[in-house]
Amino acid sequence: MTSPAASGPAPRRPMSRTIPGTPIFDGAAATQGYALNAMCFSFNDPANREAFRVDEDAYCDRFALTPQQRRAVKDRDILGMIAAGGNIYYLAKLAGIFGLSVQDVGAAQTGMSVEAFKAALLAHQEETA
Amino acid sequence: MTSPAASGPAPRRPMSRTIPGTPIFDGAAATQGYALNAMCFSFNDPANREAFRVDEDAYCDRFALTPQQRRAVKDRDILGMIAAGGNIYYLAKLAGIFGLSVQDVGAAQTGMSVEAFKAALLAHQEETA
Amino acid sequence: MSTIVGGIFTSHVPAIGAAIAKGVQQEPYWKPFFDGFPPVHRWLEQAKPDVAVVFYNDHGLNFFLDKMPTFAVGAAPRYENADEGWGLPLFKPFEGAPDLSWHIIDHLVGSDFDPTTCQQMLVDHSLAIPFELCWPEAAAWPVKLVPIAINTVQHPLPSPRRCLALGRAVGAALESWDGPERIVILGTGGLSHQLDGERAGFINTAYDRHCLDTLGPDPDALARQDALDIIEQAGSQGVELLNWIAARGALTGRVEEVTRNYHVPISNTAAATMVLANEAPVPA
Amino acid sequence: MSTIVGGIFTSHVPAIGAAIAKGVQQEPYWKPFFDGFPPVHRWLEQAKPDVAVVFYNDHGLNFFLDKMPTFAVGAAPRYENADEGWGLPLFKPFEGAPDLSWHIIDHLVGSDFDPTTCQQMLVDHSLAIPFELCWPEAAAWPVKLVPIAINTVQHPLPSPRRCLALGRAVGAALESWDGPERIVILGTGGLSHQLDGERAGFINTAYDRHCLDTLGPDPDALARQDALDIIEQAGSQGVELLNWIAARGALTGRVEEVTRNYHVPISNTAAATMVLANEAPVPA
Ligand SMILES: [Fe+3]
Ligand SMILES: [Fe+3]
Structure with a gap:
């Protein structure tokens, strides 16, 4: 599975309404986060979880994570992953790998x-x- | 991809309205035809078309075609495929293999x-x- | 003529499945939650459903963002659970009711709903854990399944009003079904919880109690909020309340509360369980 | 403020792609069909659209019966064509307009439509051939794409009335879009044809002419039929008329016919091409 992003993520549009401390995974976030969420979705397959564990960088390459996404993953930075478009339902699978x-x-x-x-x-x- | 059929196809329910000579691919047909249509859908991949050409029987086995579906495929019997739940949009891919x-x-x-x-x-x- | 016997509403936190697998239901952390279920079991013994129509949300097992339905209706002869990313033990498979699924789909499309239909579909913990809670130690599930998945993952979410209308359309479809089945409705998820963001851990017991009090007698009141109102009050994953609202809509008769339980916390969640019996209105 | 410049309606038979690939457009079999396009090209040169919103139906490339949406809206930055099973040459890729896609999706869900959203999506000949016909010899497509797929494959199909309402909701979304884009609507498929069954080869020129005459001035008249009425009159694949009806709905102003062409047969199909210009109503 590859990212559909042809030329980097679109900037997030301003939300019409914000709820403090509460990320809203809307179309802008989904566009920005597609590669990261696609990688996390792949972790439903145990072989993919193992491949990530063996070589995290290579696995992030395979899904063409953005630099922001890679950094957040490397740092185990959940808020950073969300800021980079990650959705908690998919990130939960990555969190599992991190124990x-x-x-x-x-x-x-x-x-x-x-x-x-x-x-x-x-x-x-x-x-x- | 495997058929979801646990215990053979459900009988087709009577349609509330029939148009002579015109198959209506409804839920009953879709249930009955799932395996056949799944096989045909797989033919989007040229490697699968080649596998079918090399060993038609083995390929039909892989998708767990019903006896009625296998017979219609073996006989290149289009009306038989439709009677067995085949949908023309998917069957068109098989027709392509048959030239x-x-x-x-x-x-x-x-x-x-x-x-x-x-x-x-x-x-x-x-x-x- | 089929009968809609009532609705079971319950949280679906993955940790519940782990607790069941470990057999720790009687430990102090878990007992107040599991104690909510013997009344559910007694009601089920008397209600004797043959089919469960389940409103739930997929957590990234069967659906990804490449094809993300607002509403998806299963029409498979059989459904399997599968690894959701944590390698947990799998749940038993589910026998489908494809004829009833197609009857519901025909009715929905005919009523201006736009479902995605799924002849092959994996179902996740949010469907399986409520089954484990309702029918513990069953060798095989005693009911057939029609799963209906609601998008609670990616905005725009369907509005509470739309979810209630979906449930009502499903209820109308069930009422027009000719089979002899006794049908139970399930709504899973919630109540208040939030896993993501600086507000993670948010719980709102007053709002939850309002929802529990209102769901039976006045579901339209819950449907007058929008999805972001629910998120503000119940947390980002508290919006799984949409599944409860849809399930409530499918109870077309006079509803009566049979039992309820509310316990905080289970994992990060305010856990609730409720049964509403559905009595067909007596013709005048 | 964006502008909806008008709608292009055309058949999408795979054989048209083969004829283009072979360069046989001027041969006697093909010329009467391709002769319909120079007026379309002249209109496009003057209408200068930047974005195409395309109502079409997937023919088993991107969607299978495991996840079959009634309506699917693409929200990808880029769309690719792929092998549909016949190993034909592939069509050029399409640049998406994800911000506009999400704006449409927000509006649709807010208007009680239940689309499936697709952040990754293959598009088939039924989208690509109309592009080839509209912009022959373009090195790259001069418009960005928002694809909207309508289920014409598996019953229950959405009703013509629902498809018209979908188109109107898309039109309303486009009218409320703040960007400067000039937007063309495409509706592809039809007109009468039938590939399957003992009635294969069915064509109904009188009905087709009725549709061409009615689509611009009175689309509601077409929407009063149900999908099976269309199948009876236009053949099983003639029901691709649903794409035309939806596309017509997105033209929110006063429409005027720019050009039309009707030729029988192309392959098994009664092939039609029409352009309706869309004039925003002058404020009183
Ligand atoms: Fe959940
Ligand atoms: Fe077509």
Whole structure:
């Protein structure tokens, strides 16, 4: 599978409405992120996960990741991947390769420790009593 | 690609409306014909066309064609393929392998000679004068 | 004449599947969630459905951005689960009901819906985990499946109003189905949660409770929000509420709440379970 | 503000591509068909479109029955043609207009259409041959592309009324597009022909003439038939008229016929070509 991008990603259009801290995966993001998401989608196949583990750079080459996407992947930078057009449903497959749980991913994006992130989730229990 | 059929084709439901001599490729036909159409779709790839040419039976096995479909393919029987759920848009790719033009296919289905079939088409020219 | 027995609404977090696989349902973290299911099982024993029509969202198993449907209806004789990227144990296969699928598709297209039809389709945890929760330890699933996938991944998402209308059109199709089947509707996903962005971990228990209170008696109220309103209130993945709204729409009769459970958190999610029985209106 | 310059409607029979490849356009069999195009070329020189929005049907190249959309909108930066099973020479690639594609998709989903969106998409002869006919000998296509595929392959087909509404919604989206583009609409396929069944070879010149006469002034009249009515009158593949009806819907102004040509037969098909110019209504 190759990226359909002929001449680099289109710039993201301004969203008509923003929700703080909440990425909206719209057409502009989908256009920008196609290569990265295509790579992540490929990880449904265990052989592809293994190929990524063996040679990460070569695997990113195969999907023609943009420099921004490559850097974010190299740095395990979730917010960076999202800024580069990554969609969390596909990125979750890459996070799995990195051994990250959804709590790890949440903590990394919010700047909290994993313990603090889990504690914040548990704190909502009181509201359900 | 494999057929999704677990236990053979469902019987075709009666159509609510029929147009004489005109197959309607509806859900019942699509269910019945999936394996045959999947095989024909695979012929977009020239390597698959070649594999079919080299060993037709083995290729039909790979797509788990029903006995009715296999027989129609073996006999180059277009109406038989359609009765077995084949759709003309996909069958056209198989017809290409058999070296049949759309006039050949038309003639075969109508029981006309190819010359007579072409002449009938040309006869409409008078109506456009 | 077929019967729509009711709707089961439940979260579908992958970690639930892992907990089932490990058999830790009675541990303190999990017990409050799994305790919501014995009433569901008792209701199912009495409702005895033969077919499940399931509104869910694909998480990048069967659909990618090359062909991303707004609404997809399965019409396969059989559906398989497959590796979603984490190498987890696979779920049992599902027997389809292609004749009923095509009946629904005919009705939808005839009612100005534009579904993508899928004669071959992999189904992911968001469909399989609710089955595991409803029918634990079944050797084979006791119901046939019609899967209906709603795009909750890529904007523009269908509006809540459109999803409710989709569900209602499916309900009307089921009512006009001549077979003897007893049909249960499932809506999976939610409630509030957010996996991505600086607001990851967002949960809104007040909004969730509002949704649980409103879904049965007044689904149109939920459908007056737009998808971004839901995301603002329930988090980016909380928008899986669209599946609940569509499923609610398919309950065409008088609905009555049979059971509900709400527990926070399961993984990053506010987990909810609800059953609404569907009583055909008594002719006057 | 963008401008919808008009619509080009034409048949897309694969044999036309073969005739172009062989350079036999002036032979007696082909000349009456190709003679329809110099007026189209003259109109295009003056209309100067930058973008083509094309309503067509995929013939089993990009879509199979595993994921068969009712309506699919391309949103790729580039589209390629590929082998459709006959090993014919490939057509030139097409530059996309993804921003405009997404604008259309946003508008469609916001208007209760349920498209499948395609960020990667192969386009077949039914899109490429009309391009070859409109811009012969172009080194590269002079327009960017937004492809919109309509299911004419597997029933239930969308109704003519729904296709007209789709086109009108696309037209409304184009009118609300802020860019300076000059946009041409294409509708491809038809007119009457039938490849399959004992009625193969069916052609109905009276019905075709009715369609050509009615499309410009009264498209709603064509949309009052259902898809099976069209098949009865125009043959099973004559239902590609749905693409024409949708394309007509995208012409939102006052339309005027620029040129038409009708010739029977090309291969098994009654071949037609028509241009309708689109004049924005003058504000009162
Ligand atoms: Fe989910
Ligand atoms: Fe065609």
